[in-house]
Amino acid sequence: MSRSRSLRFLLLFASISLHFISGFSDDSASSKNDTKTKPNVTSSSNTGPKVVIILLGIVAIGLFSVFLFKLWQKKKRDEQYARLLKLFEEDDELEVELGLRD
Numbered sequence: 001m002s003r004s005r006s007l008r009f010l011l012l013f014a015s016i017s018l019h020f021i022s023g024f025s026d027d028s029a030s031s032k033n034d035t036k037t038k039p040n041v042t043s044s045s046n047t048g049p050k051v052v053i054i055l056l057g058i059v060a061i062g063l064f065s066v067f068l069f070k071l072w073q074k075k076k077r078d079e080q081y082a083r084l085l086k087l088f089e090e091d092d093e094l095e096v097e098l099g100l101r102d
Helices: 002-024 029-037 043-089 092-099
Strands: none
Touching: 002 043
């Protein structure tokens, strides 16, 4: 259940970051009029590295989330194992009180 929640968060973050990509482009009304006279080569060359950086950031956040989730699972598993050992641990005082052992 937590894994699906982190996946939803990752998809939400990816969709929000994709909306910011359009904000980085320089497509205003004045620049569209300028493109009729001279081609705008820098616009297409600037968006490529930005997209790669954003995708690398998303992948890094995803990998970090998976790492934290696995760490949390291991910690929880260790706590449950410790509780199980404590449950089946021999309690000498209880056996003496009940008269089962001298």
